[in-house]
Structure formats: structure tokens, C-alpha cells
Amino acid sequence: MALRKLSFKTAPEDARKRLDQFLTEKLPEALGQPVSKGKARKLVVAGAVYLNGRRVRIASKELIPGARVELFVDSEKLASDGRSRDRAFEMTPARVLYEDEWLIVVDKPAGLPTQPTLDEARENLFAAVKKFLARRDGQADPYVGLHHRLDRDTSGVVLFTKAREANAGVAALFAEHGARKVYRALTRLPGSGSASGFASGHGAPVEGQFANEWTVKNYLGKASGPGKKARISSVRSGGDFAHTDFKVLERLSGGLHIEARPLTGRTHQIRVHLAEGGLPILGDDFYGAPRDSASRVMLHAVSLTFTHPVNKTELSIQSPLPEDFLQCLNQLRRREDPDSCQRS
Numbered sequence: 001m002a003l004r005k006l007s008f009k010t011a012p013e014d015a016r017k018r019l020d021q022f023l024t025e026k027l028p029e030a031l032g033q034p035v036s037k038g039k040a041r042k043l044v045v046a047g048a049v050y051l052n053g054r055r056v057r058i059a060s061k062e063l064i065p066g067a068r069v070e071l072f073v074d075s076e077k078l079a080s081d082g083r084s085r086d087r088a089f090e091m092t093p094a095r096v097l098y099e100d101e102w103l104i105v106v107d108k109p110a111g112l113p114t115q116p117t118l119d120e121a122r123e124n125l126f127a128a129v130k131k132f133l134a135r136r137d138g139q140a141d142p143y144v145g146l147h148h149r150l151d152r153d154t155s156g157v158v159l160f161t162k163a164r165e166a167n168a169g170v171a172a173l174f175a176e177h178g179a180r181k182v183y184r185a186l187t188r189l190p191g192s193g194s195a196s197g198f199a200s201g202h203g204a205p206v207e208g209q210f211a212n213e214w215t216v217k218n219y220l221g222k223a224s225g226p227g228k229k230a231r232i233s234s235v236r237s238g239g240d241f242a243h244t245d246f247k248v249l250e251r252l253s254g255g256l257h258i259e260a261r262p263l264t265g266r267t268h269q270i271r272v273h274l275a276e277g278g279l280p281i282l283g284d285d286f287y288g289a290p291r292d293s294a295s296r297v298m299l300h301a302v303s304l305t306f307t308h309p310v311n312k313t314e315l316s317i318q319s320p321l322p323e324d325f326l327q328c329l330n331q332l333r334r335r336e337d338p339d340s341c342q343r344s
Helices: 019-031 037-045 075-080 125-137 164-175 269-276 323-334 338-343
Strands: 004-009 049-051 068-073 096-099 103-108 155-161 180-188 213-224 231-234 240-252 255-262 299-307 314-318
Touching: 004 019, 019 037, 019 049, 019 068, 096 314, 103 125, 125 155, 155 164, 155 314, 180 269, 180 323, 213 269, 231 269, 240 269, 240 323, 255 269, 255 323
Parallel strands: 155 299
Antiparallel strands: 004 068, 049 068, 096 103, 103 155, 180 255, 180 299, 213 231, 213 240, 240 255, 299 314
């Protein structure tokens, strides 16, 4: 894959122009090939576009004159993926990890929101599961209940209810920490990349003091930014208690392969706990990883273990590591440069 870096500067006539519109106008000439607005939007959502040095994923972001717009594009992939990538995400039977009359557990891909967003046209896993059940079972409006979420760029196990009778039991599982979650993450080594502003030593190992296992317990709250764009950090007062157990699975050249077991379910909990200990997750430039260290946040929900809320059987649902995660892991095993994951 040959990535090209493109850079543009907005002019006075671009004032209040949408970012995806601006890219639709600029990219065809820069790349020498047609680029639809849909493809431009997907580049933004995928995290390939930066505005004044900061990654932006909002295609409708309004521009101001004098802004610097940078992006990384594989022109061959952009030219060849029109039919597949411009098509809406479609839930398939292969993504069903477990199902019975009360529950359905699915394998969420990275880059897809779990729930509906303010952008009604944006694909999301909740809507995809409803469409899948409606199409498969011939129901006009099947019931689907949402009880937990993964960040857009996090992949792996997500549990939905299919019957209202299961809602109370599943809600209690998550509220009372009866659902045991295991994640895998690929991180930078301390000192191998910038985690500026986050390496505050809240329990994670530091250079020369690696532990195979460690625990982080603190309180997390909003540090800056509005709504869902808020950055989370540890706080001395007013936050929510957060507890994560970590274990190093592999020590790699320039990075670590880590298992994370969150015992609470706070927003960005694993990402913050690792970043504040100097171990930002590859691809997570929101929390200090270098720009383009990976194609997305390398965090995967690998398993969910719980007692069935209705029939009381013990279930452990597994999600295999996705291809992009495995590619990044294998590149870390072969190379010293952790930024190579962006070039997989």
C-alpha cells in the first residue's frame, strides 16, 4: 500500500464550506481521478484527515479561511473500492457470535458506531442488527435492546437483547459488574512515542520497571471538550471510580501486546488508563499516540463472559482478533518501527 500525503490551505471562498465538500472539490485534481462526496466523507470518518494538525472525523465540519487540511490517501484503493466501500455496512450471519430467543451477541467491526448518532445517515451497529433480524426472520420491526457500547474504532463483542423479558437481567449484569470483559490492545513502549500530557504514572509500568501484571484504580472525569468529544482523564474529585487489570502478553520491538480486564465500564477507560501510564494505544492520537501510528485505535473486545439472565447458564463469547489487528501485531513482531501499522 502506497500512502500519499496531501496538504491544502483553505481560501476565503471556502469559508463555512463543509469538509467533505472541500475534499470533493480538491481531491480529483490532486489525485488525477474522480472522487465522490461519499468517498471523501469516508476518508474523514476513517480518520485519514487532519485539520490544523488535529484529526477530525466530522465530515460536515465547517471550514474557515487559512486552515490547513492534510490527509493520507491510497489512491489505488480509493479508485478500486467504490462498489464495496460506498455500500452501507451489512450485518451478516458470520458476525453473529451467539444467539438464542433472548440475546444476540455480534462481532462489531472497527469504524462503526455502536448506536445511532446525530447524523441520521450514518451507519451504526444497532440499526444493522435490526435490519439483519428483520430480513432474516421476516419481521417488520424486530425488538433490539442496547445495553453496552464500544467506541467507534474499537472492534469486538457487543451484546444486544432480542426480548424485553431479558432487559432487566442484562442491565443488572452490567450495572453490577457481572459481565466480565477482556480486551486486547497494542501500545507504544514508554519513551518510544509521545504521550505528552498523559504519562502521569497512575499504576502502569514505566521504562525499566515493567511488570507482567498491574492494576489501575482511580477516578475518571471529563477534562476538556463538549459532549462526546470530551477528553477523559483521571480527576481528584467529582469523577467515577474506574478499575482495570492489565497483563503483558508479548513484549515487542517498540510496543506491547496487552490484555486488559476492565472491572468498571467508564468512557474511554482502557485508553486513558494506558495513556496516563505512558502506554498510549497505537492509533489513538486522541490520547497521545503519534499521528498515524496505526490505521485505527488498536483495541479489541476479545471476550464477554456472563451468566445468562434467563436460563442461568454460564456463557463465554469469543471474538477472534480482526485482520487489521493481526497485521499490526505481526508487523510489530517483525519491525522496530511501530508506525509501520499505518502502512499495512
